[in-house]
Structure formats: C-alpha cells, structure tokens
Amino acid sequence: MFDNLALGLSVAFTFQNLAFSFVGCIIGTAIGVLPGVGPVATISLLLPLTFGLDPITAMIMLAGIYYGAQYGGSTSAILLNLPGEVTAVVTTLEGHKMARAGRAGAALTVAALGSFFAGTVATLVVAGAGPLLTSVAMAFGPAEYFSLILLGLIAATVLAHGNILKSLAMIVLGVLFGLVGTDLQSGQIRFTLGFPQLFEGVGFVPLAMGLFGIAEIIRNLECPENRSGTVSRVGKLWLTKKEFSRSVPSVLRGTALGSLLGVLPGGGLALSTFASYMLERKVAKHREEFGSGAIEGVAGPESANNAASQTSFIPMLTLGIPANAVMALMIGALMIQGIQPGPRMIDEQPTLFWGLIASMWIGNLMLLIINLPLVGVWVSLLKVPYKYLYPAILVFCGIGAYSVNNSAFDIYQTVIFGLIGYALIKLEFEPAPLLIGFVLGPMLEEYLKRAMVLSRGDVSVFVERPVSAVFLALGTLALAAMIVPNIRRRKEEAIVE
Amino acid sequence: MSKQVNAKDIASGAILLLLTAIGMYINLDYPLGTASRMGPGYMPFVVLVALGVLGMGVLLAGLYGTPQRLEKWAWREVGLILAALSIFGGMLEGIGLAASTVALVVISGLADRTQTPKGIAALAIVLVAICWLVFTWGLQISVPFLPPFLTNS
Numbered sequence: 001m002f003d004n005l006a007l008g009l010s011v012a013f014t015f016q017n018l019a020f021s022f023v024g025c026i027i028g029t030a031i032g033v034l035p036g037v038g039p040v041a042t043i044s045l046l047l048p049l050t051f052g053l054d055p056i057t058a059m060i061m062l063a064g065i066y067y068g069a070q071y072g073g074s075t076s077a078i079l080l081n082l083p084g085e086v087t088a089v090v091t092t093l094e095g096h097k098m099a100r101a102g103r104a105g106a107a108l109t110v111a112a113l114g115s116f117f118a119g120t121v122a123t124l125v126v127a128g129a130g131p132l133l134t135s136v137a138m139a140f141g142p143a144e145y146f147s148l149i150l151l152g153l154i155a156a157t158v159l160a161h162g163n164i165l166k167s168l169a170m171i172v173l174g175v176l177f178g179l180v181g182t183d184l185q186s187g188q189i190r191f192t193l194g195f196p197q198l199f200e201g202v203g204f205v206p207l208a209m210g211l212f213g214i215a216e217i218i219r220n221l222e223c224p225e226n227r228s229g230t231v232s233r234v235g236k237l238w239l240t241k242k243e244f245s246r247s248v249p250s251v252l253r254g255t256a257l258g259s260l261l262g263v264l265p266g267g268g269l270a271l272s273t274f275a276s277y278m279l280e281r282k283v284a285k286h287r288e289e290f291g292s293g294a295i296e297g298v299a300g301p302e303s304a305n306n307a308a309s310q311t312s313f314i315p316m317l318t319l320g321i322p323a324n325a326v327m328a329l330m331i332g333a334l335m336i337q338g339i340q341p342g343p344r345m346i347d348e349q350p351t352l353f354w355g356l357i358a359s360m361w362i363g364n365l366m367l368l369i370i371n372l373p374l375v376g377v378w379v380s381l382l383k384v385p386y387k388y389l390y391p392a393i394l395v396f397c398g399i400g401a402y403s404v405n406n407s408a409f410d411i412y413q414t415v416i417f418g419l420i421g422y423a424l425i426k427l428e429f430e431p432a433p434l435l436i437g438f439v440l441g442p443m444l445e446e447y448l449k450r451a452m453v454l455s456r457g458d459v460s461v462f463v464e465r466p467v468s469a470v471f472l473a474l475g476t477l478a479l480a481a482m483i484v485p486n487i488r489r490r491k492e493e494a495i496v497e
Numbered sequence: 498m499s500k501q502v503n504a505k506d507i508a509s510g511a512i513l514l515l516l517t518a519i520g521m522y523i524n525l526d527y528p529l530g531t532a533s534r535m536g537p538g539y540m541p542f543v544v545l546v547a548l549g550v551l552g553m554g555v556l557l558a559g560l561y562g563t564p565q566r567l568e569k570w571a572w573r574e575v576g577l578i579l580a581a582l583s584i585f586g587g588m589l590e591g592i593g594l595a596a597s598t599v600a601l602v603v604i605s606g607l608a609d610r611t612q613t614p615k616g617i618a619a620l621a622i623v624l625v626a627i628c629w630l631v632f633t634w635g636l637q638i639s640v641p642f643l644p645p646f647l648t649n650s
Contacts, residue, residue, distance in 0.1 A: 175544050391581075
C-alpha cells in the first residue's frame with residue numbers, strides 16, 4: 001500500500017499536477033463560496049475547464065475543485081447562514097451561531113483543521129480499501145454488475161428527501177436520457193428526435209449544467225432570500241486552548257463516522273454530517289451550548305463531511321458506481337476523457353488511480369494552506385451582490401458548454417435542461433437521482449444485455465447467482481425500508497383525518 | 498375547490514405518463530428483439546414501463562396525499578435567462594465572443610429588477626475584458642472575439 005502511495009505521490013507531485021490541484025482548489029472555493037452555489041453546481045460549472053487536460057491532471061484538478069467547493073460552502077454557511085447544499089445545513093446550526101458570537105474565525109479554523117485531519121485519515125482508508133474491493137469486484141460477471149448497479153440506483157434515492165416514487169421516477173428518467181443516441185450493438189439511433197448532434201447521446205455537461213447551474217440561477221432570482229444576508233465578521237482565526245481540546249474528540253468521532261458512512265452507495269455525505277451532529281449533541285459535556293454555537297457541532301460534522309466525501313470515491317474508483325451526484329460528475333468527466341471507471345482501472349491505469357488518491361491528500365493540504373490565510377478574499381466574494389454574479393456565471397456556462405464540442409448545440413441543450421431543472425424544482429423532484437441514472441443507464445443496459453446473452457434469456461440468473469441475489473435482496477430491503485414507513489404515516493394521517 | 502388534492506403530484510404524474518406515452522410511440526420504430534438477443538428497443542421498453550408505473554403511482558398518491566397547490570412560475574426570469582443564453586449561443590460563432598457576452602449580460606440583466614443601466618454597462622465591460630483574457634488570450638478558444646466581418650474587411 002505504501003509503495004502504491006509513493007507511486008501516487010510521485011505522480012501528484014509533478015509541477016503541473018500540483019499547479020492544477022492548486023488552481024482547482026482556488027477556483028472551487030471561489031465558486032463554492034458564492035451563496036446559493038453548492039458543490040454539485042460548482043463542479044458542473046467548472047467541468048469544461050478540465051477537458052483540455054490529460055486524464056490524471058483533469059481528475060486531480062476536479063478533486064481540487066470538489067474539496068474547494070465543499071470548503072467554500074462551509075464558509076458561506078458559517079458567515080452568511082446560507083447553506084449551499086444539504087450537507088452544509090448542519091454547519092449553519094452551530095457555525096453561524098458561533099459567527100454571531102464573534103467566533104466565526106474559530107469556526108472556520110476548526111472546520112479547516114478538522115477537514116484536513118479527516119481527509120488524511122480517509123485518504124489512507126481509500127488507499128487500503130480500494131484494492132481490496134477491486135479484487136472482489138474483479139470476480140463479478142455481468143449479472144452481478146447489473147444487480148449492483150440496480151442496488152446503486154435504488155440507494156441513490158435513499159437519502160433523497162421527499163417523495164420516494166418521485167425520486168425513483170427521476171432515476172428512471174435519467175436512465176432514459178442515458179439511452180438517447182446510438183445503440184452500440186445494433187447501430188440503431190434512438191430517441192434523437194432527428195438531431196444528428198444527439199447521435200453520441202445527450203451531452204453530459206449540458207445536462208449537469210442546466211439541471212444544477214441554470215435552474216439554480218432562475219430559482220435564486222425568484223427567491224431573493226436564498227442568496228443574501230449579512231456577512232458576519234470573521235474575527236480571530238486562532239482557537240483558544242479550550243476550544244482546541246474540546247474539538248479534538250469531535251474531530252476523531254466525525255472522521256470515523258464519515259469514513260464509514262461515506263462508502264455507502266446513495267451518498268453518505270448528508271447522512272454522515274447529520275449523524276455526527278446528533279452524536280456530538282448526545283455525548284457533549286457542554287450540551288447546553290448546542291444551538292447557541294457549540295464548537296463540537298462544527299468540528300464533528302465538518303470532519304465527517306470531509307471524510308465521507310473522500311471515502312465516497314471508493315465505490316466510484318473500484319466499481320465505477322457513483323455514490324452521489326458529485327461522483328456521477330466525476331465518472332462523467334472520466335468517460336469524456338475516454339476512461340471507464342471500474343475494477344480494471346487500478347491495474348490498467350495505476351498512475352491515475354494512485355495519483356488521484358495521493359492528490360486527494362494534497363488537495364486537503366492545499367485547502368488548509370490556501371483557505372485560512374485567504375479567508376478575507378472569500379469574505380469579499382461573499383459581499384459581491386448576486387445581480388452581478390449571475391450574468392457572469394451565465395457567460396461562463398455558455399462558453400463552457402460550447403467548448404466541450406465547439407458546438408452551439410450544446411448551449412441549446414443547456415437551455416433545455418435549465419428549463420427541465422426549473423420545472424423539476426417547481427414540481428418538487430430531486431435532480432440528483434436523475435444525474436446518477438443518466439450516468440448509470442448505459443452501463444445498466446450493457447450488463448443486462450450481456451447477462452441475458454449468457455443465460456440465454458433466462459431472468460432467473462439474477463437470483464440464482466448468490467452475489468447478485470444478495471445485491472438484489474439489499475435493494476429490495478432498502479426500497480421496503482423507504483416505502484413502509486411512508487405507508488404507515490399515510491395510514492396514521494388518514495386515521496387522524 | 499370541493500376536494501383538496503396534491504396538485505403538484507398529480508401534475509408530476511401526468512407529465513411522467515405523457516413522457517411514457519411519447520417514449521413508447523417513438524420506441525415503436527425500434528425492434529424489441531428477444532430476452533436473449535435484445536434489440537435496440539428492449540431496454541427503452543422496460544425503462545418506459547417502469548416510468549409509466551411510477552408515473553401512475555405518483556398520480557394516485559397525489560389524489561390521496563396531503564393537499565398542495567401548484568407553484569407559480571417565475572416566467573419573466575425563466576424567459577429572460579434562457580433567452581439570454583440561447584441568443585448567446587446563436588451569436589457566438591457568427592458575431593464573436595465580445596458582442597455575444599454583451600447581449601447575454603444585457604438580456605439576463607433584465608431578470609433582476611434591482612439592476613441599473615450603469616451597473617449592467619460596467620458588468621458587460623468587465624466580463625468582456627475577462628473573457629478576452631481567459632478565453633481568447635489564455636485558452637485560445639476557436640470562437641472569434643470580434644465580429645469576423647469587421648476584422649476581415
């Protein structure tokens with residue numbers, strides 16, 4: 001494992017890769033800190049930046065953008081009380097209260113230090129668990145893969161809040177979008193509505209950018225309260241001795257919790273932050289401070305969040321299955337680079353695999369070095385009025401979408417998906433499962449076809465092969481666990497009425 | 498209203514069913530094949546059946562669920578933002594990056610009522626400068642910066 005990490009470090013420590021990791025962290029933080037722009041939106045907006053690079057540098061830069069965006073989100077959560085996405089909600093609970101009490105600096109520092117520690121541990125977890133899981137996955141046949149992807153898709157709805165039927169429908173719709181284009185086996189062109197530009201399928205960048213970027217802009221314009229607030233003063237960055245010693249155990253607990261939950265398909269990110277917050281509130285000595293700015297409530301969830309965002313790379317790197325929308329974006333980026341993530345990646349692309357893992361750690365280090373000293377810059381970014389930001393974001397979206405294929409058609413696709421994304425918000429659909437379905441759809445079809453050729457059309461192959469059966473059972477259980485409480489609640493509601 | 502229903506879910510379910518119907522109609526053109534030799538229409542058929550079932554489920558749940566009204570759409574913002582981006586796309590290759598950026602900023606700027614003409618002008622100038630620096634000079638994208646018919650003549 002250490003040989004491999006050394007290989008990874010040697011890849012990541014080239015001047016070019018360090019530079020792009022640095023640039024990724026900076027831009028990621030700069031965009032992520034903007035109120036109302038969460039990590040998923042940030043990455044979708046910045047995705048086209050990486051296309052001209054070679055795969056490893058592109059992934060390293062994307063990882064930098066990801067960590068930067070996440071940390072930027074915590075910054076706006078703490079200073080502005082505006083969570084860019086679900087995971088930052090927890091940070092606003094205690095972090096913003098600390099900021100109100102003049103301790104924003106301490107909250108930012110503990111978030112950065114905790115994240116760095118968690119990131120370091122989680123990087124080692126990824127390095128250890130990755131190859132292990134890969135060797136298991138190598139034994140999978142098409143049937144196992146099909147069931148695993150199905151499980152991944154179902155799991156993607158577990159943490160989506162709101163109506164389960166609607167989340168499932170989003171996944172199915174995503175799969176359907178994924179099927180647009182040329183069928184590889186028969187050469188048949190499907191669902192292109194006559195547009196030759198769609199022969200290669202719906203554009204990944206326009207889809208992500210439209211659903212998450214453009215739709216959010218319209219949403220923010222519609223509800224001004226989503227994007228403005230008073231920026232708190234940062235104050236002193238140093239932690240007092242007491243604050244430090246109170247944070248240490250929380251960071252440790254958060255790291256452990258996050259590392260474990262992050263591996264779960266379906267994105268343990270939100271789950272791990274909430275779980276960590278609950279845990280801290282239970283075990284804290286100063287329980288009375290919770291709700292009015294307890295530093296444990298920042299240290300724990302922030303560490304958990306970062307650890308989970310790291311270990312959520314494990315299913316992506318080893319199985320090619322995205323645990324959350326961010327990982328779906330990463331897979332999309334890899335596929336645009338011509339790389340199919342999966343168990344063969346570790347053998348076929350060892351430099352990419354280990355370089356990426358090493359650069360995770362470097363990305364975390366950079367965040368620590370960049371973010372605390374530059375916090376003043378981020379604060380001034382927070383103060384830029386939204387009315388100047390959104391036209392700028394739109395321009396970059398437009399150029400970004402265009403530059404993927406040098407085609408204005410991709411800009412029009414972005415427009416369409418922006419409209420779809422806004423409609424989804426209005427009808428209370430979650431866009432994240434759609435993205436995951438879109439990425440996994442083509443794989444699902446391919447493995448289904450292969451498995452059925454092998455079994456001569458016998459569907460029972462999926463339950464007869466034990467591993468596949470286990471995956472399907474887990475998926476069914478997860479579905480049942482989601483649906484049953486819903487029905488029970490409905491019944492109770494009906495009785496009350 | 499005589500009976501309160503979840504209008505959002507009913508609309509959602511109806512849209513999903515409509516999509517299913519359109520998808521099924523298009524999918525008629527593609528051979529289904531058999532389970533062991535799937536044609537190009539097989540997987541879409543399976544997926545569309547799932548979509549239809551879920552759409553029906555969402556619709557039914559809407560009839561008996563907690564009442565909810567449809568939300569109003571911010572048509573002005575939707576129209577202006579999407580129009581700005583579309584026009585940007587239409588102008589980019591023929592008229593160049595500078596003019597397209599100005600057009601995008603001006604049109605999308607109308608979507609926020611607190612904008613002032615001065616602010617929009619300043620923003621347009623700054624963004625055109627940034628675009629030139631980053632995209633034309635830095636990344637050397639293939640799009641012309643100034644209108645080609647001005648520079649070529």
